[in-house]
Amino acid sequence: MPGNDITLTIRADIQHYLESALSAAVAEHHVAARAVGIVMEVDTGAILAMSTKPDYDPNDPRTIVDETIRQQVNA
Numbered sequence: 001m002p003g004n005d006i007t008l009t010i011r012a013d014i015q016h017y018l019e020s021a022l023s024a025a026v027a028e029h030h031v032a033a034r035a036v037g038i039v040m041e042v043d044t045g046a047i048l049a050m051s052t053k054p055d056y057d058p059n060d061p062r063t064i065v066d067e068t069i070r071q072q073v074n075a
Contacts, residue, residue: 009046014039018049026053 022037031053039049054065064070
C-alpha cells in the first residue's frame, strides 16, 4: 500500500560530526539564541544530518532547557 514505508537518510557519522562542530561554533562565538545546521546531499536532496543547539526534544516541546529563559517565562 502506498505510504507504508519510509527511508531515512540520516547518517550517524555525519550527524555526530555536525553536532560536534555546531557545539564548538556555539561555544566559540558565544551564540545567545539558537544555532541550526543541516547537511544535505545536493544531487538527491537527501538530508544526511540535522542539528540545533541548544538541543531540542520534539517529544517534549514544552520543556525549556535554557535556565535563564525558563526563569523569564516563570516570572
